[in-house]
Amino acid sequence: MARQTDVLSESRSNEFSLRALINKAGIGLALLALIIFFSVFTEHFLNANNITNILTQITINLILAVGMTFVILIGGIDLSVGSVMAFAAVVAGKAITLPGFGTTEVILLACLAAITAGFVCGLLNGVISSYWALPSFIITLGMLNIARGAALQVSEAQTIYSFPFAFEEFGSAMIYGIPVVFLVALVLVLLAWFILNRTVFGRLLYGIGNNEEAVRLAGHPVFWYKVAAFTICGLTAGIAAIVYMARLNISSPIAGIGFELNAIAAVIIGGTSLSGGRGSVIGTLIGAFIIGVLANGLILIGLSDFMRQMITGVVIIIAVVLDHYRAKFAAK
Amino acid sequence: MAALEQSFRTNTQNSATAPKAEIILAVTNLKKHFGGVKALDGVNFSLKQGEVHALVGENGAGKSTLIKILSGVFPFDAGEIILSGNNYQPRHPQEAKANGVQVVHQEFNLLTHLSVAENISIEAMPKTHFGLLDRKEMNRRARRALDAIGLSDVDVRTTVQNLGIAHRQLVEIARALQSESQILILDEPTATLTERETSRLFKIIEGIKAKGVTVVFVTHHLNEVFATCDRVTVFRNGETIITEKIEDTTPEGVVGHMVGRKLAEEMNNAVPEHTVGSVALKLKDFCIEDNPHNDGISFDLRYGEILGIAGLVGAGRTELLRGIFGIDPVRSGKLERDGQAIEFKAPRDAIASGIGFVTEDRKDEGLILDMPIAANVSLANMASVSSKGLLSFTKERLQARRGGEKLKLKYGKTSDPASSLSGGNQQKVVLAKWLARNPKILILDEPTRGVDVGAKAEIYSILKDLAKEGVALLIVSSEMPELMTLSDRILVLADHQLRGELSRSEFSEEKILQMAYGQTTDTKGIH
Numbered sequence: 060m061a062r063q064t065d066v067l068s069e070s071r072s073n074e075f076s077l078r079a080l081i082n083k084a085g086i087g088l089a090l091l092a093l094i095i096f097f098s099v100f101t102e103h104f105l106n107a108n109n110i111t112n113i114l115t116q117i118t119i120n121l122i123l124a125v126g127m128t129f130v131i132l133i134g135g136i137d138l139s140v141g142s143v144m145a146f147a148a149v150v151a152g153k154a155i156t157l158p159g160f161g162t163t164e165v166i167l168l169a170c171l172a173a174i175t176a177g178f179v180c181g182l183l184n185g186v187i188s189s190y191w192a193l194p195s196f197i198i199t200l201g202m203l204n205i206a207r208g209a210a211l212q213v214s215e216a217q218t219i220y221s222f223p224f225a226f227e228e229f230g231s232a233m234i235y236g237i238p239v240v241f242l243v244a245l246v247l248v249l250l251a252w253f254i255l256n257r258t259v260f261g262r263l264l265y266g267i268g269n270n271e272e273a274v275r276l277a278g279h280p281v282f283w284y285k286v287a288a289f290t291i292c293g294l295t296a297g298i299a300a301i302v303y304m305a306r307l308n309i310s311s312p313i314a315g316i317g318f319e320l321n322a323i324a325a326v327i328i329g330g331t332s333l334s335g336g337r338g339s340v341i342g343t344l345i346g347a348f349i350i351g352v353l354a355n356g357l358i359l360i361g362l363s364d365f366m367r368q369m370i371t372g373v374v375i376i377i378a379v380v381l382d383h384y385r386a387k388f389a390a391k
Numbered sequence: 392m393a394a395l396e397q398s399f400r401t402n403t404q405n406s407a408t409a410p411k412a413e414i415i416l417a418v419t420n421l422k423k424h425f426g427g428v429k430a431l432d433g434v435n436f437s438l439k440q441g442e443v444h445a446l447v448g449e450n451g452a453g454k455s456t457l458i459k460i461l462s463g464v465f466p467f468d469a470g471e472i473i474l475s476g477n478n479y480q481p482r483h484p485q486e487a488k489a490n491g492v493q494v495v496h497q498e499f500n501l502l503t504h505l506s507v508a509e510n511i512s513i514e515a516m517p518k519t520h521f522g523l524l525d526r527k528e529m530n531r532r533a534r535r536a537l538d539a540i541g542l543s544d545v546d547v548r549t550t551v552q553n554l555g556i557a558h559r560q561l562v563e564i565a566r567a568l569q570s571e572s573q574i575l576i577l578d579e580p581t582a583t584l585t586e587r588e589t590s591r592l593f594k595i596i597e598g599i600k601a602k603g604v605t606v607v608f609v610t611h612h613l614n615e616v617f618a619t620c621d622r623v624t625v626f627r628n629g630e631t632i633i634t635e636k637i638e639d640t641t642p643e644g645v646v647g648h649m650v651g652r653k654l655a656e657e658m659n660n661a662v663p664e665h666t667v668g669s670v671a672l673k674l675k676d677f678c679i680e681d682n683p684h685n686d687g688i689s690f691d692l693r694y695g696e697i698l699g700i701a702g703l704v705g706a707g708r709t710e711l712l713r714g715i716f717g718i719d720p721v722r723s724g725k726l727e728r729d730g731q732a733i734e735f736k737a738p739r740d741a742i743a744s745g746i747g748f749v750t751e752d753r754k755d756e757g758l759i760l761d762m763p764i765a766a767n768v769s770l771a772n773m774a775s776v777s778s779k780g781l782l783s784f785t786k787e788r789l790q791a792r793r794g795g796e797k798l799k800l801k802y803g804k805t806s807d808p809a810s811s812l813s814g815g816n817q818q819k820v821v822l823a824k825w826l827a828r829n830p831k832i833l834i835l836d837e838p839t840r841g842v843d844v845g846a847k848a849e850i851y852s853i854l855k856d857l858a859k860e861g862v863a864l865l866i867v868s869s870e871m872p873e874l875m876t877l878s879d880r881i882l883v884l885a886d887h888q889l890r891g892e893l894s895r896s897e898f899s900e901e902k903i904l905q906m907a908y909g910q911t912t913d914t915k916g917i918h
Contacts (some may be wrong), residue, residue, distance in 0.1 A: 258915050259773045262766060269759045276718065276756055277771040277824070278742035336761060 073075035085381070086330050093349060097140040097356035104359055107236050114208040114241040117301050119144075121244040121344065123322035124329075125251045126295030128264075128343045131326050133267045134335025135195035137184060137289065140296045141318035145311070146206040147176035147300035152219035152310025154338070155226065162223045169226075169304070174297040180206055181293015185286035195289070201320070210312040219310040230305030241304045247295065251340040264288055268335030279298050322329070324371070325350055329341035330385075349374065399649075413439045415573060415605060416461075421457055421470035430456040432629040436468070438574065443596060443606045444615040448649055449869070449904075450625030454609050456629075458576055463487035463496040475573070488514075491573035495563045495580060501551045508525035508547040509534035511566045536569035537562070540595045541769045557588040561595075561807075568599065575599060576607040581615060593619050611703050613642045613908050625649055666692035667879065670730065671832050671863040672715075672746075675726035679714035682707065682887040686725040690882060692832065692887070697854065697864045699878030701871065701903045707887035708867040709751055714835050716748045718742045742771065747825030749818075753869075757821040758809045765791035765805040767820050772827040794823030800847055815846025822853065832863045839873060851877060870902045884905050 069281040155169035188198040232239040255261035327365040329346030331338025421434040463481030482486040517528035533547040625648040626636040678687030717735030735741040750756040768791040777789040791805040883906035891906040
């Protein structure tokens with residue numbers, strides 16, 4: 060929130076902002092601790108190459124998690140993002156390998172196709188779950204299957220490859236050692252932050268997550284806001300599909316299995332409440348970093364991938380337990 | 392009737408050996424408070440074995456709190472309860488049940504997806520030798536329990552969700568009675584029953600009483616008290632005022648005790664000076680979807696007028712307001728705004744036509760507790776603190792400060808969460824939210840619920856000032872002194888119907904209560 064100039068009840072307000080600081084910084088401190096730990100105990104963690112690696116690895120999860128943040132903030136969940144990403148990738152893969160068009164044309168067409176596919180899936184999730192007030196858990200579980208089936212159907216269960224060279228180049232491009240695709244994700248984070256914190260729409264999403272009825276009775280079209288949140292989540296799945304294709308130079312109908320769970324994990328570790336109304340996309344950014352840094356660092360330390368997965372699980376549980384206490388703390 | 396006897400065998404034996412009219416429960420100077428609110432402030436009453444004892448009083452007089460204490464839901468702070476000669480201090484509902492105190496609560500406690508038999512046996516499911524559920528025995532017990540109260544037309548295997556409200560109520564009574572009971576407490580059992588079902592219930596109560604069980608009967612319908620009860624205890628403001636034998640009193644006498652205060656003269660001095668303008672909102676046969684009757688409600692609300700709506704809980708007051716504001720669906724009838732026919736499909740439409748609605752429940756409907764005060768104040772008025780969808784925090788803060796100043800809001804910073812405020816100040820934030828829109832009509836449902844006395848007076852003066860400025864106010868309140876202080880006119884609702892209208896010179900709590908309680912059974916059969 061903006062800076063305050065009120066001087067009433069000075070001590071209370073100081074206490075409050077200190078508390079807010081601990082709340083906000085807590086997750087960032089955890090990330091910092093992880094980075095220091097791995098820097099000290101491994102040789103290569105701080106290598107430029109390794110950092111580039113981490114950034115590349117977290118990009119897709121971060122993009123999905125940004126959209127997921129919108130849905131979780133209104134108290135929903137979207138289990139379909141992994142499948143929707145695969146579906147969008149397959150549709151875009153078909154578009155990009157169309158014969159008889161120029162390189163620029165097929166790339167634009169593919170991007171448009173991926174984004175449209177994500178948009179439609181998200182829109183359906185939102186309209187169906189909001190119109191009938193059904194749990195988004197169930198509706199998006201349905202969409203998870205629909206999108207996966209559609210991806211397999213459209214691709215005839217074949218991986219699509221041989222994309223234009225320019226497209227592949229975009230996937231591996233760097234600016235000062237930072238992958239361009241990561242910058243795309245970062246722009247999305249900033250855009251989401253702006254929408255959530257500076258617009259009426261974003262404010263009302265927080266409002267809906269806290270008290271949907273109060274927002275409705277204040278005269279706002281809650282239905283459309285909820286639909287919009289799911290649609291944004293679908294859109295980010297479409298964008299993630301483009302990044303996925305550019306990075307791997309393939310469109311696989313079995314891509315993205317389980318990605319929804321990683322995206323949810325990033326959002327939750329980032330301190331957004333699963334019951335909605337509380338959290339931030341900056342937290343999501345840090346959450347995605349924590350997952351990425353853990354994955355990378357634990358392997359550098361020499362732990363197996365299985366151990367890495369176990370530890371990530373432990374971190375998710377710790378994050379939720381801490382969040383429980385934080386909510387109680389804040390309620391006092 | 393044989394089954395009935397069987398089911399109350401133990402009690403019959405008790406009543407055979409015990410002398411008639413023995414005191415089985417004595418409550419002395421019972422006190423209970425929730426935070427700073429005194430719910431019970433000196434309750435004294437006693438129950439004689441085998442009597443039907445009515446508890447009456449206005450909403451919030453303390454009847455429900457007493458029942459919850461007797462049934463072990465809440466502990467009490469001070470005082471004494473003696474049950475059958477022993478000190479009685481139930482720590483949880485099971486302990487109350489073990490002592491033979493059974494309650495059928497106002498809100499249903501049935502598991503709707505299970506069968507009637509399963510519901511009746513839920514506390515002690517019969518088991519076979521192998522520890523499995525003995526379905527046969529369970530159904531047999533349920534059959535016996537239902538027969539005992541004359542519910543032979545209900546199949547015990549039916550799921551509860553297939554039963555009507557009245558049958559559910561009777562199943563609850565059957566469940567309460569199948570364990571051994573000394574005292575059966577019925578909390579507003581007739582609230583949802585038709586006349587025929589009510590008389591059936593009364594017959595059942597007669598049967599229960601004949602077996603020596605003491606029945607405590609909480610009701611809002613005085614005619615029922617006089618039809619079935621032996622004695623009546625009147626509650627007011629958390630105290631018991633009097634216990635009388637039914638033959639020694641009259642309905643008017645009971646209402647007099649419920650009201651107590653003689654405020655009429657004082658009220659007449661406080662007539663607010665303001666002129667009443669043209670009709671702002673007109674209702675013509677306005678009938679909401681949930682109204683059990685076909686004829687709706689008609690009245691005019693004028694600019695500069697404070698129109699109060701009185702009535703008991705369940706009279707359809709909140710539902711009427713929600714219908715007007717476009718929250719709940721409307722079945723028939725018309726609304727006119729400034730003489731123009733209009734229809735509100737959603738709260739948005741009502742708000743666009745200059746109406747604000749301060750809801751009854753500020754925690755669930757009025758405020759976003761975890762969000763800043765400023766965000767709550769701007770919630771209904773986003774357009775004035777934003778441009779092209781972008782928020783201006785400066786404007787928002789200013790708006791909150793201005794609203795806070797006007798309403799004498801006591802707060803730290805506008806960025807503090809609304810939950811940091813006291814009840815009265817939270818209510819002022821809700822008011823500020825609507826006043827930020829400069830509404831032409833303001834609808835308020837229980838505007839001072841959970842608000843302390845000081846803030847109450849401030850809210851009254853704010854509302855009176857609004858009327859002076861020409862705003863039309865429509866206020867629902869369960870507190871009659873509140874309505875009588877504020878209103879220019881009072882409409883009395885009962886059973887979703889307009890039962891009367893009082894102008895300021897006619898205000899008296901007796902008149903309001905008589906209209907609110909009066910002749911409800913006449914219309915009960917129409918469902």
